[in-house]
Every structure is written in structure tokens, then in C-alpha cells.
Amino acid sequence: MVVLKMHIEVEQRLQEVASFRTRRFFKEEIDVALNKAMDQVLRDSAAKFQQDQTELEVIAPLLEHNLIRTPYIPQTSDADYEPNTVFTFLPAGAYQVINSRVNVIQDKYNCSTAPTINVTPELEYSTKLTFPFSSSPLSQYYTGFRISRQPSNTTIVTVSSELPPTLLEPEQRFEVIDDIKDQINPLFNGTYDIFWEDNYRVPFGRGAIFVVTKASSEDLRLQFFAPDGITPNQTVDATPTTLTYQKYSQAEIDALEPADIVSKITPVNILEQDVVYQHLHYNKLTTTLPHRVLATQTKKKVIFYTAESFIITKIWLDYIRKPRRISLILNQSCELGESSHGRVVDLAVEYLTLDLQKQQAAPLVEHNELRNPIK
Numbered sequence: 001m002v003v004l005k006m007h008i009e010v011e012q013r014l015q016e017v018a019s020f021r022t023r024r025f026f027k028e029e030i031d032v033a034l035n036k037a038m039d040q041v042l043r044d045s046a047a048k049f050q051q052d053q054t055e056l057e058v059i060a061p062l063l064e065h066n067l068i069r070t071p072y073i074p075q076t077s078d079a080d081y082e083p084n085t086v087f088t089f090l091p092a093g094a095y096q097v098i099n100s101r102v103n104v105i106q107d108k109y110n111c112s113t114a115p116t117i118n119v120t121p122e123l124e125y126s127t128k129l130t131f132p133f134s135s136s137p138l139s140q141y142y143t144g145f146r147i148s149r150q151p152s153n154t155t156i157v158t159v160s161s162e163l164p165p166t167l168l169e170p171e172q173r174f175e176v177i178d179d180i181k182d183q184i185n186p187l188f189n190g191t192y193d194i195f196w197e198d199n200y201r202v203p204f205g206r207g208a209i210f211v212v213t214k215a216s217s218e219d220l221r222l223q224f225f226a227p228d229g230i231t232p233n234q235t236v237d238a239t240p241t242t243l244t245y246q247k248y249s250q251a252e253i254d255a256l257e258p259a260d261i262v263s264k265i266t267p268v269n270i271l272e273q274d275v276v277y278q279h280l281h282y283n284k285l286t287t288t289l290p291h292r293v294l295a296t297q298t299k300k301k302v303i304f305y306t307a308e309s310f311i312i313t314k315i316w317l318d319y320i321r322k323p324r325r326i327s328l329i330l331n332q333s334c335e336l337g338e339s340s341h342g343r344v345v346d347l348a349v350e351y352l353t354l355d356l357q358k359q360q361a362a363p364l365v366e367h368n369e370l371r372n373p374i375k
Contacts, residue, residue, distance in 0.1 A: 001341040003326055003333040006034060006348075013349040014356075025352060027328045028175075034326040034334070037347030041340050046096050046320055058340040062320045063098075067091060069315040071102075071304065073119055073246045080298075084308075087301045088315050092193045093185040097297050099318035100268035104293070104310045105253070108262050114311045115261060117248045124214050125240035129222040131180075131207045144225045145180075147194075147211060149218040150237065156192055156211065156220070159183045162330050175329050182324040182332065184209065191215050217242065253313050263313075268293045268304065 001009075010030050025033075045058040071086040090097070107115050129147065144160040163179050180196060187194040193212040211220055222236040269292050293312070295304045304312055323335035334341055 001333065001338065001345075003328050003331060006326070006333065006341065006345055007328055009345050010034070010348050010352070013345070014352060030348065030352070031325075031327055031329075033348040033351045034344060036351055037344045038323060038326060038334055038336060040347055041336060041343050042095070042320075042323065045336070045340070046098075049098075054339065058337040059320055060337055061335055062095070062323055063318065064091075064094075064321055065318045067317045067319070069317055070122070070247055071312045071315050072122075073248070075246060082303065084306050085303050086306060086312050087303045088317075089193075089301050090297075091317070091319070092187070092195050093321045095320045095322045097270060097302055097317055097319045100270060100295060100302065101265050101316045102268055102293050102304060102312045103314040104264060104266050105256070105313055106262045106310045108260055112309055114309055115256060117252050117311060119246045120249045122214065122245050122247050123217075124212060124243045124245060125217050126243060127211045127220045127238050127240040129209045129211065129220060129236050129238050131209070131222075131236075146223045146225070147209070148221050148223070149216055150221045152218060157187055157194065161225075162332075175327070178325050178327055179330055180209075182327075182330070185322060185324065211240075248311060248313060265316075266293050268295045270295050270297055270302070272296065 007027060007030055010033070011024070014025065041058065042062075045055040049055040049059055069088040069091075071088055073086055074081050105115060105117075107113055143163075144158070146158045147156045148154060149156060159180075161176075161179055162183070163175065177196075184194050184196045191213060192215070193210075195210040195212070196208075209222065217240055219237060219239050222238075224234045271294060293304055293306075295302055297303075302315075302317070304315070306312060324332050326332060326334055334344055336344065
């Protein structure tokens, strides 16, 4: 269902409920209600899709499979340090991990002790590029932006805005932000992670893009395009923050003799953290040959629980990505499965109807007080 049709259905349903006795909602207000409803349907379907085929059809357009991630070893200085674990970061735009597999390595002759692999540091560079919203109404000239490495002037990504040229009102600036978020969310490609405001590797920053990479420590430049879509209108330069993580040496893993180790891909049970703890003994697994590895997902990362008998060398993730925002101005419809669009409209009408009732409550109270004054 295209976004215009969703708006028409919502407005028709509201006319039936309100009978034209109240003001009509602005299209932006209907977008807010539709997005709120979409988020609710996504939460419900993500919780039930493994038991219900119809719910799987709802989230199927958002599924991403076989994303390879590096396991990192937590350090005792980390605020959320847990022993006998490895972790990996969630990709940009991930909503929920639904399945995972790991490659485990064991000693072929000594099942109680894993092969000894040294730990090596891995550097990561996180750059915060602040949007110049405070300097001028960005919506009056924004047509896209470019992120590049400096001083080599190598382009990382170029984004063309999907906003219509008639969007000139400063109070519609939030549409610019939605456009930027929706353009950025799909830009994870393995070399660069690009986040809008919600990068958890460095402190949170408002009105900023975070670019995270292991590829280069060069400064980054953010350039906004003028109305012609070519000329840079504003430029922001920033220096990356260097972060260090520990991982197993890939060279030493590759050097292990196949005759001396057991290497296999093992499925993962992703559970709530309190459920995981029920399976642990002194905060570690007691099994020597894991048929399944236990893991839990936090807002920032996926944590995998290990034992002394094996190490995890590679991680595969299947996950649900975040849907793009519904927006009539951007001509963006609901990305959930078509079968769910009626539910989204129904919920949006319910939210807006509740809002109408709140608007009518205050005059009703005032009218009753006039008719029945307090003596």
C-alpha cells in the first residue's frame, strides 16, 4: 500500500469517527501516528514470527542474512565487562538479531583446554560530523551531502536528498532529519558503519553523523550541496577518535594444523540475559563440546558465552533491520509486509482517535463546571 493510500484511508476513517466535528490532522501528524503504529506492529511480529507464518511475512522485507562479524574479547577496564565471553557490535540500522552461528575451535586431543591463541589489538576510527543546523535553516538549501576522507579527498559516500524542492519552511526541518536518517540506515557495507546520532562506540551527540571504520585514520569532511546539487554549500571537518579492541590473531588461527584441532560451525541460542545465567556455572559454560553456544543481545552488542574448552573465531548474524520512516513528503511507504498495512492503518486511526478524545475532554469538563458551579 503506497503512503498516499494509507493517508487517505486514515482520513476517511477519522471522518467516520469524528463526523467533521473536529479539525483535520496535518499530514505530518498522520505520519507520526503511522510510524508509531508501524513500530508497534514490528514489535509484535518480531516477538511471534518463529511460531506464526503470517508474522514472518510481516518482517520478511526487513531480514538480512549471513552478516560476518569479528568476535572481540572484553577487557577488564570495560564498564560492562563479563569474563568468559566474546562480543560483537550490532550493525548500523539493526533492530533485532534473530539467529546466529559461530565458528568454534577445540583441541582435538585435549577436550578440556582450547588451543592457545594470542590476542592482538584492532584499531577503529570513529568520527563525529556535526550538522550545522544552528547556523541557518538547513531545509532551505539542503539537497544532499558528501562524506570524504581528507586530505586525499576520497569519497566515502554521496547522498542525494529525496526531499521535494518545495520544502522551504524552517519548521519542517524534522523532515530533513528523517530524510538523512533514511538515507544513512542502509549504508552499512562492511568497510564503513554510518550512524545517525545512535553510535554507541563514542558518547552520544545530537545533530551528528558518526562514521566508524577500520580502514583509515584520515580526517573526514562533510559537505552539504547547494540547490544545484553540485556546489558545496557548507563544510564540516572532523578528526577521528581512535578506539582499540582485542581479538584473536587471525594469522595464528590460520597457522593451526587441521590434524590437531576440531573446527566447526555451531548454532547459537540467543536468550534473555537472566535466562542465560541459569545455564552458566560460575559465569561460564560447563560443556566441553558445545552443540549450541549461548548468547544475549543488548542495545549495543551481542555477547557470546564461552568455556575454557573452545574459542570463537567467527560470527554470522541474521537480523531484522529498522524500517524506513513512513513519510508522505518523502513518498516513503511502510516497509513491513503488505499483509500488515491494514493493521498499521487501524492502529494509527486508534492513536489519532484517542488524541481527539483528549481534545474534547477539556471543553467538556469546563462545560460541566459552568453548569454545576462549586458552592
